[in-house]
Amino acid sequence: MAEREHGYGVAVGESSGGSIYGDAGARRRRTLDAAAALLDEGGYSALTIRSVAKRAGTSTGLIYQYFADKQDIFMALLDENIVESTKAVAALPRDRGVTALVAAIIDESARRWGRLGRMSQVWRDAEGAADMERESLRAVHDSGTRYDEAVLEAVTEAAAKEGRVLRGETAVLPFLLSGMQGVAASIVNNWASYLDSDEFAQFSAAALTRAVTRTEPAP
């Protein structure tokens, strides 16, 4: 917030009080923070290597010592965001019903999508580029898997508290995830602008709940 825009040289962080010279970890962190800030402020087009370097207090050349390329920076940002979302989902209360839970997840998803939705394009490009070996790609993939698991756990628990269960088909979770994502994207892109977005999220959550759960069979 009070970060200097035209700071001269390296603004020392709250680390062990000295120079950042040679500190790979700190520099990586600052680079990521700078990239995230630029993305928030000016959108995708404001995110250039030169401006990231300036804001992070490094040089363009040095950035390439910590990241393979620009895509790699996005990937790292995306990964951190998914990890955060996973924590948020895991922390959601289970005792207010499946619909309320799903609505909350849609909300979270819309927030993340608003910031990093464009990332999915980058992600797809990266996958297409045949360098699946890339660590950052594996990281995003793994984090995504953990996110999916967190959603499954949360929904299962919330359903149980209502005396309901998830349907048994394999496609139930992918469908729920896709549906929530689609609704979140719609909200962010403001399609259905004639609709109150809370009302839309609420209806969608209820509809998805109807679609993926059923009342528990008597034991």
Add this chain to the structure above:
Amino acid sequence: MAEREHGYGVAVGESSGGSIYGDAGARRRRTLDAAAALLDEGGYSALTIRSVAKRAGTSTGLIYQYFADKQDIFMALLDENIVESTKAVAALPRDRGVTALVAAIIDESARRWGRLGRMSQVWRDAEGAADMERESLRAVHDSGTRYDEAVLEAVTEAAAKEGRVLRGETAVLPFLLSGMQGVAASIVNNWASYLDSDEFAQFSAAALTRAVTRTEPAP
């Protein structure tokens, strides 16, 4: 298909047999065709103004006489695609049940999304750029509205043939559209790779049908 790759000068189309010199319509068409072909062959990164111009048999400068900028070309492509999708939806059979209809729409949507999904990013950037007046943006918006209407009509009719009706809430259509879009995106991005994509589409179509229709109340 048999289009010349290194054609010299202007390859005359099936128009009135003469030069294309000064023919704005034809040049616009060729530019769009070239852009679509490049997009299909090399993805987003292959789509440069220089290569579009070369392939279309024009110059970079002339392209800017028919399109405001690169974004405008995408917009026109997107618009044509939505119009085609609308026709496809309108032509879908109504007598095989809502689920089959929805599955077919998801299929169509996945095909379109695979080619132009990235477009949604461009679209959002364009909207953000405050030049809502832009004709190409209005066109896409209007075409989108007509697509939505076509889906509504198709689903309503298919439901009626099964003795069902759409639920009455305003959010029903946006939810259905978002859900189908989300599922289509998942299929294209190959999330849920462990699942057969037909099975996934089928389950999703059935789930969405459950969520948005109910049996018709006795008259």
Add this chain to the structure above:
DNA sequence: ACCTGAACACCGTTCAAGT
């Protein structure tokens, strides 16, 4: 009048040169 393509102001990325 219509069209071209060199020129401009960028971009991501590299690597010789500095400290």
Add this chain to the structure above:
DNA sequence: ACCTGAACACCGTTCAAGT
């Protein structure tokens, strides 16, 4: 040893110059 930033090969866009 570590870091910088000019240089390279692009990009979208414009506009003087050609026909």
